[in-house]
Amino acid sequence: MILNNCTALITGASAGIGRELARQLANRGRTLVLIARREQRLNELRDELRNRNAQLNVYTCVVDLCEKTQIEELVQWLEQNRIEVDFLVNNAGLGDYGSVATSDIERDNRILQVNISALTFLTRLMLPQMISRRRGAILNVSSSAGFLPIPGMTVYAATKAYVNSFTEALRAELRGTGVSVTALCPGPVHTEFGDVAKRPGGEAETGPEFIYVSLDQTARDALAAVEADKPLVIPGAFMKFGMFLVRIMPMPIMRLAWRLGARRR
Numbered sequence: 001m002i003l004n005n006c007t008a009l010i011t012g013a014s015a016g017i018g019r020e021l022a023r024q025l026a027n028r029g030r031t032l033v034l035i036a037r038r039e040q041r042l043n044e045l046r047d048e049l050r051n052r053n054a055q056l057n058v059y060t061c062v063v064d065l066c067e068k069t070q071i072e073e074l075v076q077w078l079e080q081n082r083i084e085v086d087f088l089v090n091n092a093g094l095g096d097y098g099s100v101a102t103s104d105i106e107r108d109n110r111i112l113q114v115n116i117s118a119l120t121f122l123t124r125l126m127l128p129q130m131i132s133r134r135r136g137a138i139l140n141v142s143s144s145a146g147f148l149p150i151p152g153m154t155v156y157a158a159t160k161a162y163v164n165s166f167t168e169a170l171r172a173e174l175r176g177t178g179v180s181v182t183a184l185c186p187g188p189v190h191t192e193f194g195d196v197a198k199r200p201g202g203e204a205e206t207g208p209e210f211i212y213v214s215l216d217q218t219a220r221d222a223l224a225a226v227e228a229d230k231p232l233v234i235p236g237a238f239m240k241f242g243m244f245l246v247r248i249m250p251m252p253i254m255r256l257a258w259r260l261g262a263r264r265r
């Protein structure tokens with residue numbers, strides 16, 4: 001779907017990848033609906049985008065995606081205001097660095113709610129109207145972490161494996177309906193993700209700088225992939241090649257690597 005003049009709903013628009021996607025859509029879209037919990041951040045972004053493009057309609061909605069009723073209210077509000085979303089960006093997400101045995105159970109639950117339940121529920125609620133108009137695109141922001149189990153980020157990686165599987169199967173279901181689905185699977189990107197994922201007193205996990213891809217490129221590649229109706233996009237040549245190797249690697253080799261890694265620690 002060509003995104004010019006689209007009506008896009010972006011979850012997690014108050015920071016990071018979601019905010020950058022909103023910025024890149026500002027000169028092309030007709031209407032943006034920005035979703036997150038931090039109202040002031042959303043309002044600042046709304047003002048910035050309106051300054052850039054006076055023709056753009058920007059709505060901000062404070063929604064906690066852990067709350068199913070708030071998602072239902074959001075969809076009712078869209079209907080009441082006749083806002084017909086044709087580009088749904090399920091971007092909001094969070095992680096946790098550390099072992100499962102020592103995790104905060106409430107936090108695990110929030111990760112499952114936002115990364116899996118809200119993404120699934122919002123997609124389910126928005127799909128029928130997209131199908132009836134035979135026009136729509138969904139961008140599910142997953143992660144390269146979804147391609148392999150990651151000890152120390154176990155729950156997060158598993159939620160992203162769900163997103164990859166959900167996206168691929170939904171895409172097959174939607175063939176011929178005029179609605180496309182794409183998974184964005186970035187490697188590391190400098191955002192607030194690491195600070196949110198670290199535990200009290202813990203460290204944010206970082207890798208060498210060369211594996212990081214810029215926010216600008218991540219969002220640009222994602223929007224290009226949606227317009228090209230690609231099933232999956234991994235921004236950055238290094239991550240693309242790395243994830244190719246990971247995806248063809250047999251699980252016994254992966255287990256061996258973890259065993260050797262554990263012995264060294």
Ligand SMILES: NC(=O)c1ccc[n+]([C@@H]2O[C@H](COP(=O)([O-])OP(=O)(O)OC[C@H]3O[C@@H](n4cnc5c(N)ncnc54)[C@H](OP(=O)(O)O)[C@@H]3O)[C@@H](O)[C@H]2O)c1
Pocket residue numbers: 011012013014015016017018035036037038039041063064065066091092093094114141142143144185186187188189190191192193194196
């Ligand atoms: N950064 C990376 O290295 C990386 C790599 C691969 C994939 N990703 C994925 O990219 C997506 C965006 O992450 P990011 O890196 O941009 O992180 P970020 O800077 O921490 O942004 C996360 C966004 O999610 C929103 N959010 C979190 N919990 C929410 C809730 N309960 N209800 C509503 N909104 C909520 C936050 O808004 P509020 O706090 O204002 O609610 C924020 O706007 C995530 O799905 C993440 O898994 C990130």
